[in-house]
Amino acid sequence: MEQRASPIAISSPEHKCREMRRGLVDALPVMAGFIPFALVLGAQATQKGFSALQVLLLTGLNFGGGSEFAAVALWTSPPHVLLIVAITFLVNSRHLLMGAVLAPFLRHLPKRKVLPALFFMCDESWAMGLADARQRAQAGKRHAFSLRYYFGVSLGLYLTWIAFTTIGAIAGPLIGDIETWGFHMAFPAVFLVLLRGMWKGLRAACPWLVSLTVAAATYLVAAGAWYVATGALSGLAAAYALAGIRT
Amino acid sequence: MMHASTLLTIVLMATVTYLTRALGYLVLRNRSLSERAVTVMEAAPGCVLISVIAPYFVSERPTDLVALAATLLAATRLPMLPTVIIGVAVSGLLQHITG
Numbered sequence: 001m002e003q004r005a006s007p008i009a010i011s012s013p014e015h016k017c018r019e020m021r022r023g024l025v026d027a028l029p030v031m032a033g034f035i036p037f038a039l040v041l042g043a044q045a046t047q048k049g050f051s052a053l054q055v056l057l058l059t060g061l062n063f064g065g066g067s068e069f070a071a072v073a074l075w076t077s078p079p080h081v082l083l084i085v086a087i088t089f090l091v092n093s094r095h096l097l098m099g100a101v102l103a104p105f106l107r108h109l110p111k112r113k114v115l116p117a118l119f120f121m122c123d124e125s126w127a128m129g130l131a132d133a134r135q136r137a138q139a140g141k142r143h144a145f146s147l148r149y150y151f152g153v154s155l156g157l158y159l160t161w162i163a164f165t166t167i168g169a170i171a172g173p174l175i176g177d178i179e180t181w182g183f184h185m186a187f188p189a190v191f192l193v194l195l196r197g198m199w200k201g202l203r204a205a206c207p208w209l210v211s212l213t214v215a216a217a218t219y220l221v222a223a224g225a226w227y228v229a230t231g232a233l234s235g236l237a238a239a240y241a242l243a244g245i246r247t
Numbered sequence: 248m249m250h251a252s253t254l255l256t257i258v259l260m261a262t263v264t265y266l267t268r269a270l271g272y273l274v275l276r277n278r279s280l281s282e283r284a285v286t287v288m289e290a291a292p293g294c295v296l297i298s299v300i301a302p303y304f305v306s307e308r309p310t311d312l313v314a315l316a317a318t319l320l321a322a323t324r325l326p327m328l329p330t331v332i333i334g335v336a337v338s339g340l341l342q343h344i345t346g
Contacts, residue, residue: 099271182339215301231298
């Protein structure tokens with residue numbers, strides 16, 4: 001058993017509960033924003049042959065929307081395992097940076113608490129946890145990062161995501177063949193909105209244009225899903241080169 | 248019955264995703280990244296997403312190209328759901344009009 005009376009464990013049960021509720025309430029608008037994405041992902045996954053259970057498994061274990069949309073877009077039967085796993089890594093590689101940014105705020109917490117908490121780190125929970133920690137630090141609080149607040153946010157986002165992707169998967173088959181109704185356009189629509197959210201000006205988007213051009217060219221000349229790999233890697237190379245020119 | 252490769256892909260995806268979440272904290276917490284590395288990492292998700300939808304930009308169907316242009320315009324100023332509805336509606340309508 002671990003020693004309970006640690007000098008920094010000042011929080012009472014009510015305090016912990018209050019912190020979690022504070023996170024959950026702050027997360028409500030983001031949860032509402034997740035719903036359409038989740039429904040579309042679930043519906044699109046069933047078009048690729050996923051069952052509702054598989055969608056629940058995918059979103060519940062992976063919990064990373066961008067990579068899930070990419071995986072479903074590239075899904076074939078049977079799937080290209082390595083390609084999809086590589087793409088998942090590329091889409092989620094930003095987590096490496098996010099974790100590094102968050103690390104200084106987590107020094108007061110033991111690894112056994114941080115590592116499970118990091119499972120729930122998505123763009124939104126990261127941003128909200130960080131913003132909250134910065135505010136509390138400015139207010140003069142020691143141990144500014146509130147793990148309970150972060151868990152409140154995460155719980156709301158996670159449950160919303162897995163519940164509504166599953167609902168989307170259950171409702172998806174009712175729509176029927178997507179191509180005749182134009183539903184296949186939902187894919188680029190979702191991705192373009194995601195890209196808009198990442199927009200940081202024209203210069204930062206130059207690598208995207210390189211990716212688009214190389215990927216489209218590869219798609220026209222080569223069979224299979226290689227266009228994703230060539231497009232993504234050429235964009236990264238362009239980003240690397242551009243960063244060298246600027247500095 | 249779940250296909251073995253489907254389950255394998257899902258489990259591997261989940262593993263890789265968790266590693267990206269944990270490794271940034273574990274490996275990079277005591278180091279500072281070069282500005283160049285940060286720039287490349289920030290560009291990575293966008294490069295992947297645009298590559299995935301690249302085939303739509305060179306579609307053989309003119310109706311899809313028009314629908315894509317409308318979707319692109321919508322995406323620059325509207326939230327997610329209206330953008331999807333516009334993309335789907337324009338594409339569906341054009342397909343029915345042109346038969």
